Amino acid sequence: MPTNKLITLAEAVRRYTWDGMQYASGAALPVGSDAIVFGRELLRQQRRELHAIFHANTQQLNLLAAAGAVTRAECGFSGLEGFGFANGLRRAIEQGRLVLEDFSNLAMALRLLGGALNWPFVPATVNIGSDLQYRRAFEPDVHPNPNKIPSVTDPFSGKQIGAFSPLRPDLAAIHVTLADPEGDAIMLGTEWSRFELSRAARRVVLLADAIVDTDCMRQYPNLVRIPGIVVEAVVYWPFAAWPQASPGMHDVDEAHMKAMNVALGSDDGTAAYIRDYVESYADLDGYLDLIGRETISELSNGATAFLLDPYRRWLLPHAEALALTAEAST
Incomplete structure (x- = not known):
């Protein structure tokens, strides 16, 4: 019998997160699909450390x-591409509030693959012989550090x-374009490591722009990169990636990307941003009103909107997805 895994965003965070946990999120480029909401x-919910x-x-x-909220981070790239360096991340590091462990993008992908395959370690032919190997942010006083990327002998x-x-x-919150109530998901646009992340994480929560009938997944089984069997819960939340882009659904909100990064460049700006764009809405419709219905309409009619055309017949109306x-919550 089909299982309805839809839950509210607030319940997903209450149920699957805790202070001090190892939390992962999956994105398609630093300005693409990520479960930002x-x-x-x-x-x-004031999660910390x-x-x-x-x-x-x-x-x-x-x-x-x-x-x-973050005291330790591991990352393959720390900028925001055309929107500049990430001011909030930089301030936290410079002020000693956050320790950032640096790997290359390929290294992060390989480490997630290793987790997905349950390997004891991942053979590394990149990042070796440089400070990426010998500098460990989590042990800054040890150099050269043998613990970040230890040397091993190829037995062959x-x-x-x-x-x-x-x-x-412990948890991966992964943004997807389409999900059915059972947790099967399709991602439009660049995938990056969301496939590997969905297998590596101990628990997975999907943030879906749209909910579709399961017949959509049966029509395109080869595109279901994340199957429901690895998913704990699905959250229906259009514009979950805002102000970043979700190909097929909406373009990047360039004005808000710039304004947000400027705000996060100071303590006062961050406090104001949290007040206005984190704590100010009560539910999904309030969140969409916060973005602005005109803005939503403009961003939804961009150059990638045609990517959604093959799936439109299976999209559930907003009210039905909420229902x-x-x-599922009762």
């Missing part, structure tokens, strides 16, 4: 760092290579 809810795992930094990590060639530690975060969430 999950990070907002982490702040609303998080150990963040991000293949690439996004506005979510930028916000969590600026707010002081006898060569010395490195060893990455696999990543197995299914309420039904």
Whole structure:
């Protein structure tokens, strides 16, 4: 019998997160699809001392760092591409409130793959022989540090290579374009490591722009990169990636991306941003009103909107998706 895994955002954070946990989020580039609204809810519920795992930094990590919710982070890229360096993340590091462990993008992908395959370690042929190998932010006084990427011997060639530690975060909040109530999901646009992350994490919560009938997944089984069997819960939340982009659903909100990063550059700006864009809404409709219905309309009619065309017939109306969430909560 089909299982309805839809729950509210607030319930997902209450049920699956705690202070001090290792928390991961999946993104498609630092300005692409990420479950940013999950990070907002982490702040609303005052989660603290998080150990963040991000293949690439996004506005979510930028916000969590600026707010002081993250004390340790591992990341493959820390900028915001065309929107500049992440001011909140930089301030937290410079002020000694957050320790950032640096790996390359390929290394983060390989470490997530190692976690997904339950490997004891990941053979490393990148990041070795440089400060990426010998500088460990979690042990800053030890150099060269043998513990970040230890040397191991290839049993076949006898060569010395490195060893990455696999990543197995306590929870991954993963943004997807489409999900059915059972947790099957389709991602449009670049995927990055969301596939590997969904298998590496101990628990997975999906943040879906739209809920579709399961017939959609049956029509395109080869596109279901995250199956319901690995998913704990699904949160229906359009514009969960805002102000970043979700290909097929909406473009990046360039004005808010810039304003948000400016705000996170100071303590006062961060406090004002949290007041206005984290604590100010009561529910999904209030969140959409906060973004602005005109802004939503403009961002939803961008150059990638055609990507959604093959799936539109299966999209559940907003009211029906909310009703299914309420039904599962009773």
